[in-house]
Amino acid sequence: MAFLIRNTQTRYGWIAILLHWLIGLLFIGQIALGLAMVRVTSQRTAFELIQLHKSLGFLLLGLVALRLGWRLANGTPNLPAGTGLLERRAAPAAHFALYALQLLLPLTGWALVSASVLEIPTMPFDLFVMPNLPVAVSDAGEAWWRAAHACLAYAAVVLVTIHVLAALRHHFRLGDTVLTRMILPSRQRDDTEPE
Template identity: 70%
Template sequence: MTSLIRNTPTRYGWITILLHWTVGVLFIAQLALGIVMTKLSSQRTAFELIQLHKSLGFLLLGVVVLRLGWRLTSMMPELPAGTGRLERLVAPIAHFALYALQLALPLTGWALVSVSVLEIPSMPFGLFVMPNLPFGSSEAAENFWTATHAYLAYVGMALIGVHVLAALHHHFWRRDSVLVRMISPSRRCDGRKSE
């Protein structure tokens, strides 16, 4: 059982898999919530969704930090043998961009609530008051961080789309183990095409 927890040269372990899908679900939920809460006419509902968005953002930041720590201290499975040179070059860049966005989006959101002139305290899930980042509040700063947060969200949507398409390409077109090994460590992950 312990052999299924950690990564090996051919597959991901349960910790990597659970962190990957937790971050993925939170990230996509945050993008959807961010769009919905800005389109609502009801200020009360919008306020409640903004508070949920902030709570999930702090949770996402914590899980991403855990994921990065695990990534830096764990071996990563090798790409399947048939992977081309260009893909071997692009894959790490794309993953770096995804990690960077997973950190940047919650951090810019935290910066946004820290500089907001409304000065509404952030209370993740109503449990405690999250201190603001040490930035001065002003309308100009709020506009800057709002725009930055929004643009990064659109970049995040595009990167997630590319990531999903790449995984589906590997699974259905290349028929290799790239997607399967991120679902379960007990699945066949030897990198060979199925017969």
């Protein structure tokens, strides 16, 4: 049977799956790049990594906005029937926190470069100059946004780890479809399949 683009009651469609994995890999890569770029000793390499980090941050921001729009317009599959009450309440809260971090991290990074006294233009992928956010330019402001960005990044590491462990728990311990439905797209017959 043909794979569907839209989600069903039991599985995700191609669009949700592709956005999930693309954003997930980009998000994890951005955290790794952020940690690496502040530890390199070469100023030239650090500058190039920072420019790449900023470009990928704007790409991430756009993809997350697209994913949120798709989720609002498309809905999500139901949780498996055996899912407990605590998990039914925790799962939406965890997903909300993940979306919030995926938006707040690029936004605080944008605020950080906007507040920088160095006033280095931000050019995503060397295509155009991204205007600064309307924040005060000062050393104190830059330090505040840097701290906020770093705190959110460490919170993201914790939350992504919990998210991955929860998915693995569903797959290997509970044996349900929570993980596989984010790997294999929906098919028309899935709407009638039991969980």
